Amino acid sequence: MMEAAQSVLMLLLFVVHSPTNFAQQDATMDNRAAGKSVVDAVIKCLDRASIFPDDRNILRRIACAETQYGQNAITFTESNWGGIWQVTAADFERTQNTGRYPHLVHLHDNIKTLWNIQWNSLDRRDLLKPFYSGLVARLVLTLTEIAENKPIPVLISAQAGYWQAYYNPLGSLPAFQTAATSNACESQCLGRLDICIMMDSSGSIGFLNFFLARVFLKDLLGSFEGGSARAALVVFSSTVHLTFPLDTNMTWSEKRLAALDTKLTPHLRDNTHTAAAIKYCIDMFNSTPSIPGVPKINLVITDDTVANTAPLAAAVGITSFAVGVGSEVVLSELLQITDNNRDRVHYLDNFQDLAEFFRQLNRETCEIPQTPRINDTISDSLIRAERRYFRYPVREEGIHIRISTTAGKIAAYYSYTETNPSDAVNDGKIDGITVIPYHKARTTSASRLDSAGSSSDLPLVEVYITVVGMSENNNYTIQGTTYMTNAVSVANYLCKIVLFIYGCLLLVGSVLT
Template sequence: MKQANWIGVLLSLAAATVAVRAVDRTKTIQATGPNVVQSVVDAIEEKCIFPNDRLFIRRMAYVETEDGKDSSTFRPGFYGGIWQVTKSNYEATRLCKGNQLAEACSKIKKEFKIDWQKTKWEDLLKPFYSGLAAYLSLFLHQSTIPGRPADQEKVWMKVFHPKNFNATRSFSEVSTSSCNGNADVVFLLDESGSVGKSNFDKVKDFLTKTVSKLVIGPDNTRISFVKFGAMTTVVSYLNADNSSSQVKTTISNLMYRGGGTPTDKGINAVVNDVFTTKNGAKETKDAPRILVLVTDGQSDNNQRTVAAAHAAKAHKISIVSVGVGSGIDYDELRQMAEKCNLVFTLDSFDDFDNFIYQLTKKTCDAKAHISFKPSDGNGTSSNETISKTVTIKGNEEKGGVTLDPDNSTEGHTIVIESNCAVVKIYGSYDNENPSESMFQISGTASDGRPIVLFVKADKDGKPLFLSYKATKVNRTDKVCFNESSFVMRINKGKKEAVDILCDENGSLRNCTSVDIIQNKWQDKICTRASDVSVIGNPCTPDRLRAKKLFFPHPNDNSKFLKCDLKGRVYVIICPVGLFYEPGRDSCGTETNLPDTKERLNSGNNPCTHEAVMQHRMYFPYPANHHYYIQCDQWGGAWIVPCSSNEVWSQRLTQCIPENVEVKSPCTDEARAAGQFFFPYPPDKHKFIHCKNDNSFVIQSCGNMVYDPVVHNCLPG
């Protein structure tokens, strides 16, 4: 092969290991490990066949066999599997007698196509069957499950080991772990009169414990707090607190006021105020959105509350419902929650510890949403590409996305390119958390070997769930600048046919799949013949140090050049119908900038990488205060005019009427009195909303008028 050290080319080609055969290790005989156990628990809990077991079954798998790793798990003549269900306990469940057990067996048959009465004890060698037998045995003998691990151990001994048994592991060893996710999480807190100050203080303690289990930061989990009672108050926005200590300070400053239970108003404030990009929320493709509702009773109006919850879910917000105490309305909690397994009922405000595990796991497992514009009536649409860049902050990064269903018949192409990283991806239409134990699609990308997957847009209306696990690679032969990352590009539409040639001893020939799979293509030129003779290498050391990695193609604007950090140049082909835009480092125009704009071509560009990553997207335009600078997601700076007779206010990050001084009514005294909303004197259709740090924003009522008496927008 002719060596081509001066150039390498990356094209839209399946150049990495890809599996399209479904894998389910939960139904594989003698499969073991924590991933298998967690997949079993997730799959069963998702169907809500059994009451909330408060981690009992997950803990039991570890205590019985260390998730199957114990050498005695699969001993001769014993078929109880990972959960070590004895033959007598199994036979008792197989009868499916009693109302509760008969109903559970019926649901198992409906949801999993398993007729439990026709199973055999030997089937429990498969983890999924062993897990089902453990659930059935538990709830056959124990209707309620205590929360404390020590109390759960007593139940375990009574139900599964009534005779003397020397346990070598403890239920308390399965505990919560820190989460390095990047979700936007809003806690919506009921401060109605029935809660009381003492219980509200317990909620604050619970929030502090929960925050301690999350990695808080601009690029990790971000937290916001909203209260509802006598009035609805946004205590803090998602971009207000950038560390765990700051969030804990906000929690300690939460004040209790009492009042009614207008749950719908609280949800509406979260949707229309907190989860908006103008107030600091990330786009749904960049971070999942989670709303955690904590309440002790029924809402003031069930119909309005359920409608508000449905509106929230339509905005890609996942709702976790938490009811505390004896006065809750379970049906209402279920109507609000995204799924049945996201409803939690706790006996008292002292019973939060086990819920912390579930919430932490939900935050870690939550997925960002990728949504395309709807197709036309024929199921076809113009090509559209959505990109997502993931930086690996530690040695490992986990996460995922949900590819929302649409009416396209064309499918989607998923491309993953890695830099100084190995990325493993798992996909499923049936399992929300696909992993190495359970998936329908999988692939592995590494440097120079991208994943290219062509997938269905949906399966019977169900979305495609994608999970990824990215690991840093420290290579001595590659300059990584201590950075590891990967880019996921999802293109709506059919995959393109690309003519690819290989340069072998000076002669061009068609590249074969063997060239790609064996990775020999990295030492060849694979491109169109017309590209070979015209492309020079723009990837000089100076440009690499300056991180200038993108360049226009010299004679074809449907392509562009990209450098890797080793100095090789790649030819990237834009999707059909899109063209490279210099300065945006991308094909097409992905921006929400107004039409009346022009690029800032001179002066200092405030749209630095740090500013964009911190979502600081608006700056004053020094040359004319009737304009402002808006950043795009690629760091481009755009000059945007204010409306007529308005000037830019950097303090408010918005345009305001000229020659009008807006004095801040947001004082410590007002905050202590619970006053966060005030009239906006220049315009009755707007109002002032105070933030927790006494700064404020001006918000619009639309066509309605702000009423200072009820602190709300009313028809004019």
């Protein structure tokens, strides 16, 4: 009887302290996998490799136009091995022709190093896997862009012509443009962030170009309308002019109109002083009451050189994006703004290219994760297919994530390595209350501050979480607590039960004997 009681005790303690197992999910390598999240994961992987030039978002649009992200019924029909990107046999063979395209030798070497893929050993049937289909499509675009000197345009209408001329001669121009602007292809993120937008207003920008810049600002602000984002707008030249601050009471409609107003958003027409604008936004963030955990973002749009001010913004937890327009922009100086993060630097040939660029900036700024403090409960709302991203520190005892839905339905995923996990790529799914364990193999750096502000000498593990709205309107809360705190509370409660059971067993045993 004593042995039985001890077995029960050990079992209960195991249940209390046993962390949730994680199993890596990577649908990009699954035959016939499809969907927007799969395409997003493929593109993120290719972008991180940094072996291809900026594709101007055309790879995503081709996937949408060709097969609706693989969800079109014709995508995987018999003998159709082109995959999500519908790569033809002729184009697949082009990517293996190093004699005609010497540029491929270096790319094949990089691909072998990064992903252990021996290119010439591939079979076209491998393109049923989304990653291979996307990789081949990206090589085809690179051959067209570099080897044949046909640069990828920015505007969707021009990309439709490029796609038809160099990728799919039988493709329909209106169909490409419709797909590229549809919600299914470029879904809007209403956002939960604070953003300070800085627009260059110097004399080097002509009257027409500054008008185009105002229209872009209006559209960018409109992309956040209806959400919980806060935005400030400043224009700068030798001086800085504030159009509206972060904590304004203006409606989003009023903000859009203010961006177009020549008095509220004036063309200052003097020298460029980007450093002053960045300092102005930093001071605004410091003086405006913040929402704990919500990302702080600086966005600079300029046509001229900049000063070295990036460390100022990064040092106070501000994520910076830089958009350079025209031939006078120097890449190294844009990188100073983004703290040398190449993924957050964009270059456009002219101000006309700004017309549709707001969609990409909306998506990229929304993908910056929130960093809630441990024990804080975050309440939020999502529309269908909208996503929200979080980042938590994981100490040695693990972290306990609790997500509760008060309206609608949500799905949630976590990853140690993917900053924006999804149903396609993740280390696990979060359902109600989930314990995420600590893994030393996934440490990011040593002796850093965690979200609660406490210092630790242990290597830091971070976990990234994505919450997705599954119904038309979804309300939820999310909270992260240390696993040990919860485990101890549960253990104390269970121990009382165990002691009661143990006492009962002893009593029964004494009666029987």
